[in-house]
Amino acid sequence: MSDRRDFMGMALGAFTGLGALGALYAAKRTWDPLPSVKAAGFTTLDLKDYKEGVLVTEQWRGKPIFVMKMTKEMVKKAKKEDVAIATGHSELERLIKVGSDYFMVCVGLCTHLGCIPGYRPESQDFLCACHGGMYDATADVTKAPPPRGLDIPPFKLDGTKIALGEQGKEYKKMLADGITLAV
Ligand code: FES
Numbered sequence: 001m002s003d004r005r006d007f008m009g010m011a012l013g014a015f016t017g018l019g020a021l022g023a024l025y026a027a028k029r030t031w032d033p034l035p036s037v038k039a040a041g042f043t044t045l046d047l048k049d050y051k052e053g054v055l056v057t058e059q060w061r062g063k064p065i066f067v068m069k070m071t072k073e074m075v076k077k078a079k080k081e082d083v084a085i086a087t088g089h090s091e092l093e094r095l096i097k098v099g100s101d102y103f104m105v106c107v108g109l110c111t112h113l114g115c116i117p118g119y120r121p122e123s124q125d126f127l128c129a130c131h132g133g134m135y136d137a138t139a140d141v142t143k144a145p146p147p148r149g150l151d152i153p154p155f156k157l158d159g160t161k162i163a164l165g166e167q168g169k170e171y172k173k174m175l176a177d178g179i180t181l182a183v
Contacts, residue, residue: 042165047098055119057108060153060164063183064108064116066139070095074124074137075102087148087178094138094149094179096170098160105162106139106150107183117150126150152180 043060050056050069058065070078078091087093095102110117115130125142126135134143139150156168167175174180 042163044161044163046161047096047101047103048160050103053121053124055121058164060107063153065153065164066104066106066108066119066150068104068119068137070102070104070137078102078138089177089179091136091138091140093174093177094140094152096155096157096162098157098162103162104137104139105152105155105164107153108150110146111141111148111150112146148181151183153183 041061043058043065045058045067047067047069050067052069053071053074055066055068058067075092075095078095092102094104096105097103108116110128110130110133112128112131112133115128117126117128117133117135119126124137126139128134128146131145132143133141133146135146135150136142141147141149152171152174153164154167155171156163156166157170175182
């Protein structure tokens with residue numbers, strides 16, 4: 001009889017223990033942020049993976065992010081353009097320099113009313129079909145109604161890696177110089 005009672009006691013203990021574990025697990029799942037929320041704050045990209053002149057659309061906090069490694073010709077053209085229209089700074093200052101390469105990294109939402117501009121590889125520019133706004137390859141505005149070039153997301157460089165969502169010194173300088181607005 002006492003064996004039976006011991007067994008019942010152990011079984012009940014095990015059952016209670018399992019229940020407690022289950023409750024703990026459920027509580028932990030409730031407290032933990034969802035994977036998508038965890039990943040939503042930051043996006044890390046390795047810029048060495050991008051091909052010259054090819055626009056790639058990434059995601060950061062649910063926004064499209066345009067990334068393009070500039071070709072030599074694009075960089076030459078950006079150097080020649082005197083100043084970015086909205087900021088009065090060199091077009092080159094809109095680009096992110098990694099080693100000897102330049103990258104355009106911008107939020108892919110028109111600064112007029114938020115449509116997604118389309119890239120046109122043949123003319124190396126962006127056209128926003130909503131109201132005809134245009135941007136050059138550095139994503140600076142070339143035709144109204146957009147009031148400024150595409151905004152640059154907060155970024156931090158670490159070698160060839162770029163973390164979107166963090167404010168590195170290069171981004172802080174862009175903000176201070178008025179190259180981009182904070183997004
Ligand atoms: S939303 Fe792009 S031009 Fe109006």
